[in-house]
Every structure is written in structure tokens, then in C-alpha cells.
Amino acid sequence: MDVFGSFSLLLAFVCAVYAFVGGIAAIKTRHPLLIKSTRQAGMAACVLIFIATISVEYLFFTDNFSMAYVVSHSNRDLSTFYKVAALWSGQEGSLLFWSTLLSIYILSVLIAYRNKNGELMPYVGVVLAGVQIFFLTLNNFVENPFKTLATVGPSGFLEPFTRMDGNGLNPLLQYPEMVIHPPNLYSGYTGFTIPFAFALAALLARYPGEKWIHLTRKWTMIAWCFQSIGIMLGAHWAYAVLGWGGYWGWDPVENASLLPWLTGTAFLHSVMMQEKRGMMKVWNVWLVFCTFLLCILGTFLTRSGVVSSVHAFANSQIGPWFVGFILITLAVCTVSYIKNRDYLKSENQLDSMVSRESSFLFNNLLFLVACIAVLSGTLFPVFSEWFTNNRISVGAPFFNKVMVPIGLAILFLTGVGPLLAWRKTSADSMKRNFGWPLIVGFLADVFFFAAGYRDLSSLVCFFLCFFVFWTIVMEFYRGAKVISARTGMDLMMSAHELAMRNTRRYGGYVVHFGIVLVFIGIAGVPFNQDVQKTMNLGDSLKLGPYTLTLQTADTKVEKNYTAQRMIIEVLEGKDQKQMMMLYPEKRQFQGNEQAAGTMVAIYSTLRQDLYVVYAGQDPDTNLPVIHAFLNPLVKWIWLGGVWVVMGTLLALMPNRRTALVLAGTATESVPAPAPALTASATLREGHD
Amino acid sequence: MTDTSILVWARVYGPSFPMERGISLRSPYVLAFLALLFPLFGVSPLAAQSARAKEVGQHIKCMCKGCDMTAGGCAHPGGAFSGPCDSAKTELRQIDDLLAQGKTEQQIIDAFVAQYGTIAYVEPPKHGFGLVAWIMPFVYFLLGLALVVFIVRKWAMRPAAASPAAASAHNDALDRARAQAARETED
Numbered sequence: 001m002d003v004f005g006s007f008s009l010l011l012a013f014v015c016a017v018y019a020f021v022g023g024i025a026a027i028k029t030r031h032p033l034l035i036k037s038t039r040q041a042g043m044a045a046c047v048l049i050f051i052a053t054i055s056v057e058y059l060f061f062t063d064n065f066s067m068a069y070v071v072s073h074s075n076r077d078l079s080t081f082y083k084v085a086a087l088w089s090g091q092e093g094s095l096l097f098w099s100t101l102l103s104i105y106i107l108s109v110l111i112a113y114r115n116k117n118g119e120l121m122p123y124v125g126v127v128l129a130g131v132q133i134f135f136l137t138l139n140n141f142v143e144n145p146f147k148t149l150a151t152v153g154p155s156g157f158l159e160p161f162t163r164m165d166g167n168g169l170n171p172l173l174q175y176p177e178m179v180i181h182p183p184n185l186y187s188g189y190t191g192f193t194i195p196f197a198f199a200l201a202a203l204l205a206r207y208p209g210e211k212w213i214h215l216t217r218k219w220t221m222i223a224w225c226f227q228s229i230g231i232m233l234g235a236h237w238a239y240a241v242l243g244w245g246g247y248w249g250w251d252p253v254e255n256a257s258l259l260p261w262l263t264g265t266a267f268l269h270s271v272m273m274q275e276k277r278g279m280m281k282v283w284n285v286w287l288v289f290c291t292f293l294l295c296i297l298g299t300f301l302t303r304s305g306v307v308s309s310v311h312a313f314a315n316s317q318i319g320p321w322f323v324g325f326i327l328i329t330l331a332v333c334t335v336s337y338i339k340n341r342d343y344l345k346s347e348n349q350l351d352s353m354v355s356r357e358s359s360f361l362f363n364n365l366l367f368l369v370a371c372i373a374v375l376s377g378t379l380f381p382v383f384s385e386w387f388t389n390n391r392i393s394v395g396a397p398f399f400n401k402v403m404v405p406i407g408l409a410i411l412f413l414t415g416v417g418p419l420l421a422w423r424k425t426s427a428d429s430m431k432r433n434f435g436w437p438l439i440v441g442f443l444a445d446v447f448f449f450a451a452g453y454r455d456l457s458s459l460v461c462f463f464l465c466f467f468v469f470w471t472i473v474m475e476f477y478r479g480a481k482v483i484s485a486r487t488g489m490d491l492m493m494s495a496h497e498l499a500m501r502n503t504r505r506y507g508g509y510v511v512h513f514g515i516v517l518v519f520i521g522i523a524g525v526p527f528n529q530d531v532q533k534t535m536n537l538g539d540s541l542k543l544g545p546y547t548l549t550l551q552t553a554d555t556k557v558e559k560n561y562t563a564q565r566m567i568i569e570v571l572e573g574k575d576q577k578q579m580m581m582l583y584p585e586k587r588q589f590q591g592n593e594q595a596a597g598t599m600v601a602i603y604s605t606l607r608q609d610l611y612v613v614y615a616g617q618d619p620d621t622n623l624p625v626i627h628a629f630l631n632p633l634v635k636w637i638w639l640g641g642v643w644v645v646m647g648t649l650l651a652l653m654p655n656r657r658t659a660l661v662l663a664g665t666a667t668e669s670v671p672a673p674a675p676a677l678t679a680s681a682t683l684r685e686g687h688d
Numbered sequence: 689m690t691d692t693s694i695l696v697w698a699r700v701y702g703p704s705f706p707m708e709r710g711i712s713l714r715s716p717y718v719l720a721f722l723a724l725l726f727p728l729f730g731v732s733p734l735a736a737q738s739a740r741a742k743e744v745g746q747h748i749k750c751m752c753k754g755c756d757m758t759a760g761g762c763a764h765p766g767g768a769f770s771g772p773c774d775s776a777k778t779e780l781r782q783i784d785d786l787l788a789q790g791k792t793e794q795q796i797i798d799a800f801v802a803q804y805g806t807i808a809y810v811e812p813p814k815h816g817f818g819l820v821a822w823i824m825p826f827v828y829f830l831l832g833l834a835l836v837v838f839i840v841r842k843w844a845m846r847p848a849a850a851s852p853a854a855a856s857a858h859n860d861a862l863d864r865a866r867a868q869a870a871r872e873t874e875d
Binding site: 241244373398586598615 | 757808813818824825
């Protein structure tokens with residue numbers, strides 16, 4: 001199976017090269033058969049990559065310990081579930097997995113557009129094949145997952161060698177979320193290849209800027225959605241497994257996943273400028289180029305370890321390849337832009353600084369500044385070592401100080417932007433739109449201040465969250481009231497109908513609502529508390545309203561690990577009401593003496609999480625050490641993530657036709673809409 | 689949560705769980721296990737590190753090169769002990785000693801930087817090359833802001849005649865390209 005897989009990977013490379021070279025020839029000659037054959041070569045490359053991936057999985061499932069990659073990342077007792085995930089637990093497999101996910105996108109595009117856009121598709125095919133060639137080069141010649149173990153035999157030659165068992169999977173990765181987090185994040189990274197390919201293809205084919213945006217709208221949203229899910233799951237995994245009490249540490253790998261998400265989010269917004277007003281065409285092209293490059297850079301930072309140690313850069317084989325690919329892509333993008341920039345001319349004007357257009361510009365400014373700040377902060381240790389020979393650390397305190405104001409400014413625009421009219425917003429409409437939200441934000445702050453949340457940035461955050469929340473509620477209410485007046489449906493049904501009629505706009509609001517929830521959760525950070533205590537049996541520790549008593553402990557022997565489990569009773573309040581039992585664990589995995597995994601026990605409520613870690617035995621006393629955290633409002637973050645995904649799914653749905661709903665309604669009995677409603681209806685015109 | 693629900697929880701974890709038989713610390717099994725696990729003596733050195741040392745330790749990097757966390761917040765994920773690793777503990781003790789000598793937070797940070805180099809401080813220093821890291825986000829923002837203001841002014845000054853229709857009428861090449869795109873693609 002290893003030879004089979006290895007060979008299909010090589011064939012995939014050949015097919016991709018043919019799709020690339022043949023594609024260029026097809027563009028030049030416009031020969032229909034050549035166009036068809038290059039498209040089919042592109043599809044074949046994808047299928048061959050699937051076969052190679054299935055081969056690797058087969059080697060894992062059959063415990064083939066003659067394969068170096070299987071030995072490093074699996075063992076006999078590893079459960080089936082994690083054998084699937086073992087594919088992306090190391091360098092070679094991760095890069096193959098990247099190719100696989102990219103192939104799913106490429107195959108979908110090639111099949112979906114096989115009879116459409118005949119002139120543009122050869123260009124798209126060439127760009128996609130180019131990206132595929134890069135990853136297949138890595139898969140085949142740099143980080144091949146099909147390497148076999150060998151030893152020097154009696155004859156003095158290398159002979160194949162099979163180990164009895166493997167080293168096992170890294171314990172930190174033996175958690176259900178690790179099975180779904182990387183596929184999501186990688187689907188996000190790879191997914192941005194599609195809008196990139198269409199943007200570059202449209203530029204090369206000299207299409208005016210709006211065409212590719214129209215074609216790739218859904219693809220971009222899908223990629224963005226996967227990226228968001230991936231980031232959320234990564235944060236949740238860090239929270240539930242790593243046992244340090246937090247979910248985001250501004251670690252280089254986390255930052256790497258955030259970078260394309262920030263530019264991708266900026267892109268999703270500025271696309272609307274182009275669709276509605278024919279502006280920012282050059283900007284959008286570059287934004288999607290940058291997002292793609294950041295995806296590649298993110299993969300590079302994640303895989304090469306360049307940031308955590310500058311020396312790994314020299315040792316890592318993939319570094320120069322990635323840098324080379326990024327530079328080539330940048331060069332191709334720049335040259336195509338310079339040659340064909342005339343086709344990206346902007347057409348419109350605006351009248352005021354206070355308008356939807358300028359709010360989009362500020363939105364993009366903030367996302368881009370956030371992105372560059374995270375990028376330069378992440379790379380700064382490397383730069384400092386290059387320039388001064390001293391490595392300067394850039395840790396969480398730096399990112400928090402820089403990103404909190406930017407994040408709050410973005411949150412502010414989330415509320416303000418959608419309510420500003422295109423071109424020019426009158427003072428009157430501002431008063432109408434923002435009066436109530438300001439009051440609600442202020443009331444929220446009074447509530448949170450009284451509840452003990454007394455921290456300036458948190459209070460600003462709560463204020464903005466409720467401000468934005470109320471603007472969203474008002475938008476739904478106004479629209480629903482208009483529909484309700486016309487159709488006689490109740491407000492809830494009308495709101496549903498409203499969302500279905502303009503899914504992108506109201507899906508967008510739902511996403512904004514999710515972001516508000518995430519910000520509420522983040523605003524709880526300054527109020528985190530923790531206690532670490534070496535505990536004897538029967539000992540208690542107090543944390544906030546909770547009293548934790550270590551009752552007993554036991555040992556669980558599972559197939560692949562042995563767990564020590566602490567049994568902790570949680571009492572709440574002055575009356576010591578019995579709340580629940582918590583069972584934090586420490587797992588010692590087979591085959592790896594040094595590494596252990598924690599299973600954090602979390603009692604999560606909307607108000608706060610009680611987060612209990614069994615840290616292990618105190619090395620001096622052998623008593624168990626319990627580390628308990630009280631993290632307010634964390635649950636809101638995960639809820640927010642769910643809303644973001646639901647909003648994106650709503651935005652991906654096609655709009656329901658208005659005529660169908662209005663068909664059955666009596667026309668005479670419709671009351672004239674109130675003046676405020678007319679205004680809001682007008683406001684919505686031209687909105688997305 | 690009531691007693692019954694605790695039992696339900698217990699069952700999820702399988703029959704080996706002692707709660708199901710009631711919590712009995714006198715059970716020989718439990719006693720034998722505990723005797724093995726927890727020889728009782730001494731006061732933990734973890735407790736010896738003051739809360740203040742942990743606070744100051746939030747600004748100093750754990751130098752174990754394995755966890756990329758602070759000395760005060762080291763949880764050493766994946767290690768045998770999910771808490772301060774040996775490096776972090778040594779550093780915390782060192783901080784405690786320095787605190788006992790009456791050193792301020794800044795003096796302690798300086799002492800660590802002198803010992804390990806600039807890498808020991810988790811933030812870039814606000815002088816020398818480190819200052820660049822702090823200034824850059826503001827520079828990006830100001831440059832970006834200037835650009836946005838410039839663009840908005842440019843757009844605002846654009847003559848009203850430059851509506852979409854008029855603009856394309858003036859630009860034959862763009863018009864042709866648009867027509868071609870419309871011909872060659874479908875949505």
C-alpha cells in the first residue's frame with residue numbers, strides 16, 4: 001500500500017504539472033480538446049491525492065510499523081478514532097492533508113463550472129494547478145509521508161525494518177476536538193485558494209473586477225466559516241485540554257490562524273462596497289491576494305516552527321520552499337496587477353465622511369491594522385534576532401495592550417456601520433438610529449458595574465456589546481414590523497420571513513450578534529481568579545462562591561492510557577449547597593513516559609466557569625495539586641461561535657422571493673406604514 | 689444537584705467509581721491506594737512561592753524552552769505536572785528572594801534580563817529596538833488613517849458626472865471587457 005500511495009502521489013504531481021503547462025498552452029491556443037484534457041488532468045490529480053491519503057490512513061489502520069510516519073504518530077492501542085486524526089498530527093501528513101482538502105475544493109470547482117465560464121476556467125485551472133504543484137512538490141520530494149524504516153543489514157546495505165509498535169500519538173492531540181479542529185482550520189486555509197484563483201484568473205483574463213467577486217462570493221463565505229469554526233475549536237481545545245485556564249495565549253500558531261481570518265473578514269465587508277457601489281476593486285483584489293498569502297504564511301508558521309525558535313528555521317526543510325512560493329506568488333500577482341490594472345477602475349463617488357462607504361473603509365483599516373499588528377508582533381522575535389542578535393519576546397501582554405483598543409473600535413463599527421446610509425447620513429437619522437442603543441449600552445454598564453465588573457476596558461466592551469446588540473434588534477424589529485403590517489403575520493414570523501428574504505444581510509446581522517457574544521465572553525478576562533493548592537484528602541479550597549473538597553481519588557486503566565482521577569465535591573454559597581462532583585484527570589499514555597494529558601473538569605454556567613485541573617503530584621510531598629480557576633462569562637464565547645456559524649449558513653442560503661409571500665395578501669387592508677418605517681424601508685434600499 | 693444526580697454522574701464513569709458504593713474513606717482498597725499515592729509529610733514548596741512572586745512572574749518568561757509561557761503562569765501543557773515546571777519554580781523562588789531583598793518589579797525584571805537576555809521579559813522593552821514593536825501598530829494606524837481620509841476626500845471630490853453609466857461610456861476598453869465577461873461567463 002505504501003508503494004501504491006507513493007506512486008499515486010507522484011502521478012498526482014505529474015497530472016498537476018500537465019494541468020499547469022497544458023493549461024497555459026490551452027489559453028494560448030484555445031484548442032477545445034486541450035482545454036478539456038487539462039481540466040481532466042486537474043481532476044485526476046485531485047483523485048490521485050485522495051488515493052494517496054486513503055493509503056496513509058490504510059497504513060495507520062493496519063498498524064504498518066515499517067512506515068516511519070506511522071511509527072512516529074500511532075501505536076497498536078490507539079483507538080480507531082484517533083488513527084484517522086494521526087494523519088495530520090505530524091509534518092508530512094499535515095502537508096498531505098492540506099493537499100487533500102485543497103483537492104476537494106478544486107474538484108468541486110472544476111466539476112461545478114465544467115460547462116460554465118468557458119473562457120475564464122482555463123485561467124482558474126492554471127492558478128489552481130500552480131498551487132497544487134507547490135504542495136505536491138512538498139508531498140513528494142520534501143516531506144514524503146511514505147518513507148519506510150530501514151536499518152543497516154548484515155550485508156552492509158540498508159534493509160527494510162519493521163518495529164513491533166509505534167511511539168503513539170501525542171497525548172495533547174488525543175482529544176475529540178483535535179479530530180475536527182485541524183480539518184476545519186485547514187479547510188479555511190485551503191478554501192481561500194478558490195477566491196484567490198478566480199481573482200488572479202479574472203485579472204489575467206482582463207475581466208472587470210466585479211466578475212470574480214460575483215462568482216466566488218459563496219466560496220469565500222464557506223472558507224471564512226471553516227476558518228472561524230477552526231479558530232473557535234482551537235481555542236476551545238486549548239481551554240479544555242491544555243489546562244492553563246485560558247483559551248487564547250497569542251501563541252504564534254494561534255496568531256497564524258487569526259491573520260487570514262482578519263483579512264478575510266475585511267474582504268467579506270469590502271466586497272459589498274464593490275457590489276453596491278463599484279468601488280474598491282483594486283483593494284479587493286489585493287485583499288484576496290493577501291488573504292491567500294497569509295494562509296500560506298500561516299501554514300508555514302504552523303508547520304515550520306520558525307517563530308518559536310529561529311534555529312528551527314535553519315533546520316526545517318520546508319522553510320525555503322514556503323518563502324520561495326510566497327515570493328513567486330507575490331511576483332505573479334504584482335506583475336498581473338501592473339499589466340491589467342486598467343480593468344479595475346473604480347466608478348463612484350461619495351458625499352460625506354459619515355457614510356456607509358467610509359465606514360467600510362474604516363472597517364478595513366481596523367482589520368488590516370489588527371492583522372499587521374498581530375503579524376509584526378508574531379514575527380518580531382525573529383526580526384529582533386536578525387537585526388540585533390538579541391531575541392526579544394513578544395508575549396500575551398503586548399498583544400492584549402495593542403489588540404484590545406483595536407478590537408473595541410471594530411466592535412463599535414459593527415454597531416455603527418450597518419446603520420449608516422450609503423453616500424451620506426443625516427444627523428436626524430443618526431439620532432433615530434443610535435438613541436436607544438446608546439441608552440441600552442449605558443444601562444448594561446450600570447448593571448455590570450453593580451454586579452462587580454469594575455474594569456474600564458471591560459465596561460467599554462459591555463457598553464459596545466449592548467449598543468451593537470440593540471442596533472441589531474432594532475434592525476430586525478423595523479423590518480419585521482413592515483412585513484407584519486403587510487402580511488398580517490406576527491412579529492416573530494415576520495422577522496423570520498425578513499431574514500429569509502435577504503439572507504446575506506440578516507445572516508450578517510446574526511454573525512454580528514455572535515461576535516457580540518464572543519466579546520461579552522472576552523470582557524470577563526480581567527475578572528479571572530485562580531487558586532493552586534496541594535491538597536490532602538478531605539482538604540478544601542475556596543474560590544469565589546465555591547468550596548471544593550477533595551473527597552477521594554482513583555485510577556482508571558484504559559487501553560491506551562492510565563488515568564489518575566481526583567474526585568472533588570463542589571459546594572456553593574454560604575449555606576454550602578451541594579452543587580456537583582468534578583473529576584479532573586491526569587492521563588499517562590503508553591509509549592511516552594514524559595508526556596501526559598490533562599482532562600480538565602469544567603462546571604460551566606452563563607455566569608462563570610469553575611475550571612478544575614488536577615496538575616499532578618507535588619514532586620516533594622507526592623500530594624495531589626489542584627489548580628482551580630474561576631473564569632467569568634467564558635461560555636458566551638462558545639455560544640457566540642455557534643451564532644457566527646448559524647449566521648454564515650443563513651447568509652449562504654438563497655433569498656426567498658418576496659412575490660410568493662405577498663401573493664396571498666389583501667391589498668386594500670394594508671395600513672399605510674408609519675413615517676419611521678418608511679424611513680427604515682428607504683434606508684434598507686441599496687443595503688445589502 | 690441532588691444526591692441522586694451525583695449517582696447518575698457516577699454511573700457514567702463506570703462501576704469502578706467509589707461514589708456508587710458511597711464515599712468510604714475506610715475502604716481498604718482506597719486506603720491502600722492512598723497510602724501508595726500520598727505519603728504525608730512536609731509543606732509544599734509551591735505554597736512557599738508568594739502570590740506576589742506569581743504576579744511579578746507573569747512578566748517574566750519561563751526559560752524551560754518547552755512551554756513558551758510565563759514563569760508565573762507556567763502550566764507546562766503536556767508535561768508530567770500541569771503546573772510550574774522546574775525552570776518556572778526556580779525562577780519564582782528567585783523572584784521571591786529578590787522581593788525579600790526589597791527589589792521592585794522593574795528591578796526584578798532587569799535582573800532577569802541581565803541574566804538571560806532580552807528574551808526573559810515577555811514584552812518588548814520600551815527602549816532600543818524593542819520600542820519599534822510598540823510604535824509600529826500606531827504607525828500602521830496613522831498611515832492607514834491618512835490613506836482612508838485621502839481616499840474619501842478623493843472620492844468626494846470626484847465629479848458627479850462620473851456615475852457608473854457615464855464612466856463606462858468614457859472608457860471603451862472597460863466597456864468592451866465588461867461585455868466580453870458577460871458573454872463568456874454565466875452565474
